Amino acid sequence: MTDLQTEVLASARRAKKAAADLAQRPRGAKDAALHAMADALLARTAEIVAANARDTERARAGGSPAGYVDRLTLTEQRVAAIAEALRQLAALPDPVGETVRGTVLPNGIELRQVRVPLGVVGIIYEARPNVTVDAAGICLKSGNAALLRGSSSAKESNTVLVAVMRDALAAAGFPADAVQLVPGDSHEAVGHLMAARGLVDVLIPRGGAALIRSVVDNARVPVIETGTGNCHVYVDASADLDTALRILINAKTQRYSVCNAAESLLVHADVADAFLPAALAALAEKGVTVHGDKRVAGYSAAVVPATEEDFAAEYESLDLSAAVVDSLDAAIDHVNAYNTGHTDVIVTRDLNAARAFQLRVDAAAVGVNVSTRFTDGGEFGFGAEIGISTQKTHARGPMGLPELTSTKYLMVGDGQIRE
Template structure:
């Protein structure tokens, strides 16, 4: 079957399933999520074998270590995927929630409720856990889902998706609610993002290249999940020990993810106290530092930073560092190079903290905490579909409510418009 016909067939099947899934009870959806979680754990060996095939192929192609880390599944990570599904089962169902309501002078009663979006296409790269997260969140919010993972994780994603779909259907979810596009043909993405009338929205998850390619080319509505050029600004009134702890965690704890810090900004008045020890900590963890001339004076191991570095999401143990003269300069740098994802200020100055939080334009703005917390699970939302950096419909970690739209229900007793 040609790629277009394959994608269209899956979209048509998902569209039919979506109509039934939209009115499926919360009890059935929750039972299905629990069955899906149990199936992942019960078929762990099958998933690990598939993942090993992906890992071997990726390593042979020279995939860098940070991306291999995203791709790799372990028993612990599969358990985490299952736990994520159980958490979603325990969350409130947004479908049917009453958002607003009123009775007009003419007697018409208007109620605004949450309803599913319909069919959601998820396009993502080498992270097999997204398969489970996306399927679970879409199912709970009453949406059929079409999954298009990266070719690097084809075997892992195909196996996980099949297990989830079988378990969900066995628990009463309409057949074809979970679709997986099992082809490595890049044309499949182009076909998916042009399935107007069958696909209601597409959500890209991955690097800046993937996201922008979808945003620029799609005719189907897109919810843009952002690349993460995240900053930590160490203010002149920061607690040095706290700042070191936060800046280290934000870069090193898991550098491959979108909420990891890519640029460290340091106020000139605290640089002497902070930077020598901070650079030593980074050096001990093999972090490559690219810094401006002022930063280079603190260590001979600092490479000259380029203009391109400031706007690069490294996704690796590499960091850009800049010394600034003021909080205003730090905020101007973030405004120029940031992607609207997550930004942090470390300071004990209340006025500086307030100025930073209300001035910096990002989905999540932190005071004295690592940017690594920008995550649906960490925010208490359960699994997430992605971090939205746009301003329409959804912003920040996208969980169940963000996967719904609204509908007005109007009840009358014979009113006609004059």
């Protein structure tokens, strides 16, 4: 065992011990700790912003793009917003202890299934220091210890943010080890985390498809895949074309770097003539490059020929794949062949088409006459979100507080034995 592995496992063991403590804390205590963390973040804003300045300086010097540096940046105002998010978490209901179902068995045993924390949650995430606090807060509220693995480009920021939260936890009578950064800087540390069976109850990788793929392939602890989104907008033969255009432009361009942005357009052949010329013009005006099949290309010289890879791509840029399909069935088959199980929508006035699309498309969220951009914990009213699951087990779609819990069956009897 290497020193780093020893260190990672020791950290996970401390997290497990802290989790056993957290599982016993009632809502009031956890909410008070969240407010204490918010207070501490506000009180130590200068320290946080100074550490963050060292990160952003290094990123800029290393030639990181402006958008990247912006997401990395913490200002006084942003720290205040992060602290406020903790207070909003405190205001949410506590999922722990909720009775999911309960009954009295024929033999008189009272049986209840209740929500309990998962235990130790490992989160691997991108270079956004606000996630450090968000994730720690969501874990704390749901009674879980957090093992946080942020990007090395946010290292100075994360170190201070975690120190501030740990100090606040300790002052509130909580185990500081409820929130920890995974030791070490290397990818090796992530490997040790992924192998920590019996210590890490679930690992949530956020970020690029390559990271998620690597974690899923190598982890020996349960993993929840999040976030990759090759989302489709299908314009049906019976679509209201003004609605379709509004939804398409919103889904593709309102914010193109996020997982619920549209990446692919399908148009029923019957409305291609009526829809595509205006749609391609509107997309071009917004700076979108369309990668289309031959039929789409027939409507504009600006269309780039689409490859198989284009239809499978999650661009997260101002690019869009597009194809004309001959039927609703062909649209559904195309979506199921290429989607990542995130969000796909149909624009239609036909009830049967809407029903068939929602029944048969295999995705976390399937919409009728809405933008793909609504698949989001905030939009769904969850109040907090740790990520958007694109797998089918445990949780699917936006993951709020209940999705960070497990359950336990409680049996109470008076001496029942099995005959």
